[in-house]
Structures are given as structure tokens and as C-alpha cells.
Amino acid sequence: SRRGGAVHASAETVVQLSFGTSILRNWAGGVGGGLAMVQDSRLEVGDGVVIQENEVMHSGVDCSTPPCGGGGISIGDTATARLYPGALVTRNRAATGGGILLSGTATAVVGGEVSWNEAQDGGGVAAVDASSVLVDGAWCGHNTAEKQGGCVFHGGSAVQFRGQSR
Numbered sequence: 001s002r003r004g005g006a007v008h009a010s011a012e013t014v015v016q017l018s019f020g021t022s023i024l025r026n027w028a029g030g031v032g033g034g035l036a037m038v039q040d041s042r043l044e045v046g047d048g049v050v051i052q053e054n055e056v057m058h059s060g061v062d063c064s065t066p067p068c069g070g071g072g073i074s075i076g077d078t079a080t081a082r083l084y085p086g087a088l089v090t091r092n093r094a095a096t097g098g099g100i101l102l103s104g105t106a107t108a109v110v111g112g113e114v115s116w117n118e119a120q121d122g123g124g125v126a127a128v129d130a131s132s133v134l135v136d137g138a139w140c141g142h143n144t145a146e147k148q149g150g151c152v153f154h155g156g157s158a159v160q161f162r163g164q165s166r
Contacts, residue, residue, distance in 0.1 A: 004035055007034070009035070009036070009038070010041055014042045018049065024051075033093070034071070034073055035073045038078075039079065042080050043082070045082070067095075068096065069097040072089045076103045078106065079104075088113050089113070096120065098122065099124045100125045100126070102125070108133045123143030126152075133154075
């Protein structure tokens with residue numbers, strides 16, 4: 001699929017992932033290897049949720065609008081997301097935002113752990129366009145970016161760190 005290898009949510013849909021849920025080994029051709037959230041949808045990722053080994057593969061796809069990426073999660077348009085402490089986004093891959101991609105005017109609060117993700121820009125998190133992200137006590141480590149932003153890459157977006165973010 002082009003959007004959301006496991007889940008694609010739009011039109012004010014609320015997706016709540018709770019303890020024991022795994023989004024594992026999915027792929028998409030454009031955005032959101034694991035999950036793609038758009039158009040006022042809302043994502044809540046709770047303690048004990050694992051989003052792992054998802055990938056965005058975009059050969060032959062126009063990636064100019066929206067940008068291709070979000071190996072684990074893509075949050076675009078006017079969607080919102082909250083990752084609570086104990087959530088894990090790990091070992092995902094994409095061109096932009098190996099773990100998480102925010103685009104458009106999307107907003108997210110990222111707690112938990114974002115680790116071992118890979119991308120050209122934004123190994124852990126990429127926030128582009130007019131999106132905004134608050135990294136709130138999250139552990140962001142061992143992410144790889146070929147170009148820029150191992151943990152967080154921001155291109156015209158608002159990025160804030162709060163608490164014991166590492």
C-alpha cells in the first residue's frame with residue numbers, strides 16, 4: 001500500500017494502541033511503513049507498545065508532496081500523535097524519518113524510546129513543513145542518519161525538548 005503498511009487512519013479517526021500491541025514488519029510504498037495518520041486523525045501509543053522493523057520503500061513513487069518516509073509512523077496533514085513513556089519505536093527504515101515522520105501541520109508529543117532507526121534525514125524523528133514535535137522525556141539513541149539529524153531532523157518545523165530527554 002502507499003500509506004500505512006499496517007494501519008492507515010484519516011477523517012478524524014482515533015487509533016489507540018495499548019499494552020502488548022505490536023506493529024511489526026510491515027511496509028508501505030510512500031508513507032508510514034507501520035502506521036499512517038492523516039486528516040485530523042489522532043494516534044495514542046501507550047506503554048508496552050512496540051513499533052518495530054517497518055519500512056517505507058518508495059521506488060517509482062513521487063515523494064515531493066507529501067515527503068516519503070516515516071518507517072514506523074507517519075503523522076501528516078493535520079493529524080496528532082502522543083507516544084507515552086514505555087512505548088518503543090525501533091529498527092524502522094525510511095528515506096526521511098526512520099522512526100517517525102511529521103509533515104504538513106501535524107503535531108506530536110514523543111515520550112518512550114525511539115532507537116535503532118535508519119534514514120537519510122532524521123534517523124529517529126523527522127519534522128518537516130510546518131509540523132511541530134515535543135520530545136518529552138524520550139530516550140532517542142542509536143539512530144542513524146546518512147545526511148543529518150541522527151535523533152531529530154527539523155526542516156522548517158518547531159522542535160522542543162522537555163524533561164530528561166536523552
